[in-house]
Amino acid sequence: MSNTISGIKRGKRCLTSLLLMFMIVNMLLVGGQALVFAADMVNNEFTIQVDNASGGVYILKKTNDGYDTNYVINPTSNPNFNIDDSRWFGDLTFRYRLDGGEWIDNVTSLSDDVRTVTQNGNQITVSYLNNSAHTYGIKNMQVIEQYTLDSNYMRWDITVKNTSGRTLEIGDLGIPLNFNHHWNSTQDVSYTQRVVRHSFVSKNGSYIVWGRPNGVGPYLIMFPVNGTSLEFKDMCRRNEGPFAMEEPRFEGLVTYFINSLWVSQNRAGAYLPATSTILPNGASKTFSFKFRWCTDEAAVQDILYQEGLIDVTVAPGMTTTTDLPVSLDLHTKKNINSVTAQYPAQTSITRIGSSNDHNIYRISFSRLGQNNITVNYGNNETTVLQFYVIEPLETLINNRAQFLVNRQQENNPSKGWYKAFMQWDMLNKRTVTRETWNPSGEWMDWHTGGSDDLGFA
Secondary structure, eight states: OHHHHHHHHHHHHHHHHHHHHHHHHHHTEETTEEEOSEEEEEOSSEEEEEETTTOOEEEEEETTOSSOOOSBOOTTTOGGGOSSSOOOBTBOEEEEEETTOOOEEEEGGGOGGGEEEEEETTEEEEEEOSOOSSTTSOOSEEEEEEEEEOSSOEEEEEEEEEOSSSOEEEEEEEEEOOBSOOOOSOHHHHHHHOOEEEEEOOBTTOEEEEEOTTOOSOEEEEEEETTOOBOEEEEOOTTSSTTOOBTTTBOOOEEEEEEETTHHHHSSOOOSOOOOEEEOTTOEEEEEEEEEEESSHHHHHHHHHHTTSOEEEEESOSEEETTOOEEEEEEOSSOEEEEEESSGGGEEEEEEEEETTEEEEEEEEOSOEEEEEEEEETTTEEEEEEEEEEOOHHHHHHHHHHHIIIIIBOOOTTSTTTTOBOEEETTTTEEEOTTTOOTTSSOOGGGGSSSSSTTOO
C-alpha cells in the first residue's frame, strides 16, 4: 500500500511539473511564435543571433569561417557600449513630426517595455507594436524588423506604420552600424577578429563592405533593395557621448540615413538631396537591405552587377583635372535612362557605346571642385558619382612648389628647424612648429616635423 501511495504522489508531482512546463511554454508564445531569450539562425552562409533583451544582433558570422570572426559587436566584446541607449546592430533612430509640428526623437534602444523578439524558422522578427512609456521610446508608430535567411543572403526588412491618428513625417531614419572595428587588442586579434569598412553612399546605388585587415575573405556587403536608398552618413566625433571617436582605437559610431531631412542640415558632410518619408494615418512603408558574402574585392563588383545595382569603374579616377577627361563604365543589368551633370554648362558627357551590359561614357569637367554626376537607371533609380576636379597637374605642381618655398620653409637661422619644410596650419595660416602648436587643439607635438613621417623633419 505504501508503495502504491508513494507512486501516486510521484505521479502527481510529475503531472504538476508537466502542467507547469506547459503553462510556461504557453506564456512564452506570442501570436503562435516562440518568444526566445536569444534567437539563432544558421545556414551554409550565415550564423545569426538576435538578443531578446535588447533586440540587437549580437552575432553575425560567415558559417564555418576559418577565423570565426564576428562582424558585429556585443556586450561581451564591448562591455563599455552595454548601456540603456545602446547602438547595437539592429537599433534604429527616428526623428519625426506630427502634422508639421516640432521634431520628436525616438529610438528602439529605449523601447524595452514594448519590444518582442520572435522566431519562425529562418526568420527572426523584432517588433515594437505599442507606445513605449519611455520619453524617447518608440511611439506614434509601429516598427517591425525582420531578419530572413535565404540560401545565399540575409535580408533585413524595416516596416514603419503610422498609428498616431495624424500625418507623420519621418525626417531622419538612422541605421547605426557599430560593427567590429574597435582597435583595442593585440595585432593578431586586430588582423583576424576585427573588420574595416568601405562605404559608398549614393542613393539606390549605395553599398557598404566590411573585411578583415589581413585581406583574407570573406567580405560582407550590405546594399539597399526594393527602392530603398541611403543619402547621408554621420559619425560621432570627439566628446560626443558614449560612442564618440577615441583615437586611435575607435573612429566613432557611424550612422547611415535612409531619410536625412534634419540631420543633413545640422551636421557636416551632406552632398546629396535630403528626403523625408510622409505617412498618412494608418499607412506603412518597408525599407529593405540585403547582406551577402564575397570571396574577395572582385566578387564585390560581381554581386553589385548580379543584384541589379551598378558596378562603377572610372579611369584614371574620380579626382581629375580640367584638361583630363575620365572614362566611365556603368556595368549593370538595368537600362541606363540618363547620365546628367551637376553643372551641365561646364561639363561634357559623351556616350561612347555599350557591350555586354557595360555602358561607356567620356566626361570632361571645366569647373573646379566637387562635381556630381547623377545616373538614372532601371525603374527611376539613381546613383550619384562625386568627382573632384583640380587644375592641370603642371599648374598644380608649380603652385605647390612655390607655396612650399615661400610659406612652409623656415628661413630664420636662429630656429632649430632652419631650412626645414614644416606642416601648414590651414586654420591659422601658419606653419606648425614647437612654438606654435596647440596642445589643446588638433595639432600634437609630434606634428611639428616637416615630412610624411610626422616628427621626422
